[in-house]
Amino acid sequence: MVAFTKFFNTVLLAVLYASSSSALTVPTNSKHATHRVREIANGAKIETYHPESTYETFNTGIDHPLRKRGASLKEASESFISSHLKVAPSSVLHHSGFAGEVATHSYAKQVINGIPVANAVANVAFNSDDLVVALGSSFVKPTKVAATTPSVSLEDAKTTAESALDAAFLDEVEPTIEYFIKEDHSAVLVHVFQVRNEEKGLWYNAFVDAQTNTLVSVTDYVAKATYRVLPIQKETLLEGFEDVADPQDTVASPNGWHSDGTTNSTTTSGNNAISYKSSQSTGTAAETSAGVYSYIQNPAQAPTVTANVKAAIVNNFYLVNSIHDITYRYGFTEAAFNFQNNNFGKGGKGNDRVTSSIQDSAGSNNADFSTPPDGQSGHMRMYIFTSTSPNRDGALENDVPVHENTHGVTNRMTGGGTGACLQSTEAGGMGEGWSDAMADWTEKNSSAVPDYVMGQYIINSAAGIRTHPYSTSKTVNPLTYASVGTLNEVHNIGEVWANLLHNVYAALVGAHGWAADAKTNPDGTAGNVVYLHLFLDALALQPCNPTFLTARNAWLQADVNRYSGANRCLLWKAFASRGLGVNAANHKDNADIPSDC
Structure with missing residues (x-):
């Protein structure tokens, strides 16, 4: 979700949207790393709990028990987690994984009495020599374990969740029985299923105690041809629309943006995304002539006039596809749980292109992105902003859709495609920071690293929507790691992380230069190329619900x-x-x- 700190006095509750030593375990005593207060229906709140993660990195790697046996990723990861954490082999279950360019990743759940634990997870990474380079874990030793047989029916659990969350059971997703670790480390048996209220933008994975019929926790999935568009390196429409011919990257989108390999489209829909107003079946923008989507946006008119609506839809379609193609080049592929209807046999689950609702009627002055697990479509909602006359459309300020789309990237790549591993306060804040940092990266057009301001156009303010510009100057932006300890709202925490990454970007570009073709060529050595590789590599390496410390260590291990x-x-x-x-x-x-630096 974007959220608007500077302009709006009331900020909507944001919801979801990732060493030199041989091993480094990072402790923390902050509830930021383990808890998150969620506002649910009718003003009620629920405090969710996520067991604290430990995280170790191993530099050039350490051996694992099955290395010389040619074991599968499942076998090798389960064996290493079991031996390194000193837990029984039967208590580890690999659930997903993929092979990246420089590391192979496995994601696992803890198992108790043959039943998986929803919020006790682990991830392990192997380098090209099949050595272990990173291990994250939130496995726990339970203080008490509930019986394995539910005494509450699924139907009764559904009623409880639907009432508490103002959302309806989602039939297409199979419910499960799992354990859930509570704050006292007791393991309660829970019914797990999804509920959704599309009209209100609510989408949860609900955990209902299968013995007491109480709502224990939720995973919140919402983070709050030729095209006439704002090229992605531009921030606002004040910089001028252009007709951009054939912007698709056919390495990332082999059939272009309007085909899934079987079905071809002449609207703003395709394999990676569909952008529309009101209805996915009827609301997409029709082409003006064969292969040309050139609607003239008039900023002097309301955003709801037909030409302005279609211009916003086309711009959003262009941006979502562009972020798909850029991040694909840097590792957010089918196997790494990206958003595509057709995965072309390359791994991962399909049928999950991004659906983008433009000028969504559910709200105003905001934007959000829902990230369910791999195999279910990510959903973006763009709203109209009402502080100016005429009003302005968030889909026409490029940093807003890029910010939202990046929530999908970080939520899918952290934790193995579950969409459930940026749920603590600190991790959720970092999710906001990564999203701002991606917008910052896309809009650089030279080796210069000027201060970066988010959200200027939508509120008509040069100061933007954050408390400070992102800057290498401590006078312009004084935020430091210690600032996190004084903050509780995820966007404010995100500003600290985004500013840190702005400084990392500046250092890398200062040392290695800048490449104009970085969006389509990940093979260069320039600083902006190196930065985006480390950005995405670290997401897959870091543990579930990372902290600033563990995410930093993931960047170092990625390098x-x-x-x-x-x-x-x-x-x-x-x-x-x-x-x-x-x-x-x-x-x-x-x-x-x-000391050696």
Whole structure:
């Protein structure tokens, strides 16, 4: 969700939207890392709990028990997790994984009495030598375990969840029986199923106690040819529309943007996305002539006039596809749980293109993105902003749709495609930060790294919608890691992470230069290429519900995996410059860097 800190006095509750030593375990004592207060129906609130994650990185890698036996990813990961965490083999269950360019990733759940645990998970990464380079875990030793047989029927559990969440049971997703770890580390048996209220933009995975029929927790999935568009490197329509010919990257989208390999479209729909107003079946923008989507937007008229609606739809379709193609090039592929209807036999689950509702009637002055598990479509809602006359359309400020689409990337790549691993307050805040940072990256058009301001056009303010511009200047933006300890709202926390990444980007571009073709060529050595590789590589490496510390360590390990640690000292200096040094902990700043840096 975008949220608007500077302009609006009331910010809508944001919902969901990712070393030199041989091993580094990072503790934290903050509830930011384990809890999140969720506002549900009728003003009620529920505090969700996520067991604390440990995270270790292993530089160039350590051996695992089955390395010399040619074991499958499932066998190797389950064996390593079992041996390293000293738990029984029967308590580890691999549920997803994929092979990236420089690392192979496995994601697992803890199992108790043959039943998977919903919120106790692990992830392990292997390098090209089949050595383990990272392990994240939130496995627990339960203090008490409920019986394995439900005494509450699924129908009764549905009624409880539907009433509490103001949403209806989603028939197309099979319900399951799992354990759920509560804050006292007791394991309760739960019915797990999805409920959704599309009109109100509500979409949850509900966990209802199968013995007491009470709502225990939720996963919130919502984060709040030739085309006339705003090229993705531009931020607002004030910079001018252009007719962009054939922008699709056929490496990422082999059949273009209007075909899934079987069905061809002459509307703003295709394999990766569909953008529409009011209805997916009737609301897409028709082409003006063969292959040309050139609607003239008139900013002097209301956004709801026909030409302006169609211009917004076309611009959104262009942006969602562009982010698909860019992130695909850098690792967000079918096997890595991306959004496509047809996965062309390359892994992952299909039938999940992004659906984008433009000028959605459910709200105003905001935007959001829902990220259910791989195999279910991500859903973007763009709203009209009402602070100006005429009103303005969020779909026509590029950083807003890019921000929202990036929630889908970070939620899918963290935790193995579940959409459930950026749920704590700190992790949710970082989700907001990654989204701002991606918008920042897409709009760079030279090696210069000027201050970056989010959301200027939609509220007609040069100050934008954040508390500070993103900047390398501590005078312009004084936020540091310690700021997180004073913040509770996810967008405010996200500003700290986004500003940290702005400084990492500046350091990499300063050292390695800038490449104009980075959006389509991931093979270069320029700093903006290196940055986006580390950005996406680290998402797959980091643990479920990462913290600033574990996410930092994932960036450092990603650099070892891809660049043999060539940027290690540069990264440490950039992180330390904003308080995230070697000895940073518990939201207290530290500027230390490794002694050899």
